[in-house]
Amino acid sequence: MTTKDHLYTMCEEYVESRIQRILRSLKDLEEDMESEGKNSAGDKYETGREMMSEEWNKLSNQLREFKQQKDTLKLAKNREASKRVQLGCLVKTSASNYFISIPAGKMEHDNESFYAVGGNSPVARLLMGKTEGEEFEFNGIRNTIISVE
Template identity: 30%
Template sequence: MQKAVYNKNELRTYVQEMLSGKVKTLEFYLNFTLEASRDIKKTSKYDSIREEIQSEIYHLDRQMAALKSMQREMQRVLNKGTVAAGVGSLVITNKARFYISVSVGEFFFEGDRFYAISEKSPMAQIMKGKKAGDEFTLNNIHQRIEEVL
């Protein structure tokens, strides 16, 4: 089986573009919801609808703040090669591929499944400082690190 070669710069750009896409989608929903709130008539008959819309706006604002925070965190993620797992590392185990950056979760890049995880996640914490050949167990799942890029 031939080893896949990944370009971390392209991977980083891909994750940044994913975040930007999520921000744009959320901006669309937020603007749509704000517009809808302006269209609701100011009578007591519509109070519950206005409350629901305000609640939705609040939740969308919180999601937007989280996405903007992730975008800022991605600025700290460098593309330099690493020997030991840490922020910016692409860690390939016998079970999965982990990009230690921001908590985006599962995504597909160049036809392969990846997991973008936060440096604060339990998985990143247990892998921190480990090198190719090291092993670890998390949630009763044993993994061996095959490569750290």
């Protein structure tokens, strides 16, 4: 398995675990809403119901975001190999290594650190379209692109 494939799998597991966690929370909240409806009446009931509704909306939005990330990850995997940085590329620089995919944070593989970053992140926007050997400045530090896979 290549480094890029390994990072893709790690990102996939990251997204799937978040989706499953949110689905469990939604299920628990649904059960709470049902039991609240059977046992309550009055203003206290309405306040509790409203708080649960807000939580439901928040979790639903998070679920939608993670499903979008899952779709973005599929796009990243299916991209043709390119010498120019684009979604799905593994970019090694003089300062850090990046997997342009989804914002999943720092990952380790074969004693190397990689940052899985979304295509709209500040560093990804700086890297997009650049090729091996090109320089860019990030956080006031000049960096060079060592490789693009």
